[in-house]
Amino acid sequence: MLFDTHVHLNADQFEEDLEETISRAREAGVRYMTVVGFDRKTIPKAIQIAEDHDHIFAAVGWHPVDAIDMTEEDLKWIEELSAHPKVVAIGEMGLDYHWDKSPVEVQKEVFRKQIALAKKVKMPIIIHNREATEDIVDILREENAAEVGGIMHCYSGPPEIAKECIEMNFMISLGGPVTFKNAKLPKEVAKEIDLKHMLVETDCPFLAPHPNRGKRNEPAYVSLVAEQIAELKGISYEEVSEVTTANALEFFGISS
């Protein structure tokens, strides 16, 4: 049994075959999923999918790429939605230095505001990090994000920083890149970090694991991520799936 902790079944790419995609995930042993909404369009869809399906949950937040679009009303809206019985986290939020739609200062401000909100409503946060590891860790520390904890989603940094994040009550979530031949750091992280701090995810429709790299990703493929972690750690696939699922249930406060 698996828990895909980061899916975008709310993306246009699943418009045509959402139910079939969910069925394929169930058949592959993916019992639980968290659908992440990150703007005005994807948040209502995430909630809708969670409302319509058992064992599917939602996270609501504002993506750093679009930080410049977030208004005070949006923040208030996210706060209201956090009370929804199927919303289990605030995010994704963070910093993305790959795209320059939103200036760095705006991204930082919107990130800080969402951490403050998560602390107010006492919910964990989901962190999106692209080429911004140092600044993210600084902000998490400055804002005392340890108070709520969270997930470093699709973590791609070095093991040392993963350990710093774990000290701040964060989980390390690995996705498709751990299966890529040239992905040195995610493989090191899979080997070095204790399974009790780990989660698995697809971040679908993006970042499909090997041998589906380049195709549309979907939750059923999270088993490939778990298999790779098992191989790197020299333990069984069953152990990886059992422990990461138990971790996710505990983290999100879900009673199975």
Ligand SMILES: [Zn+2]
């Ligand atoms: Zn992300």
Ligand SMILES: [Zn+2]
């Ligand atoms: Zn995402």
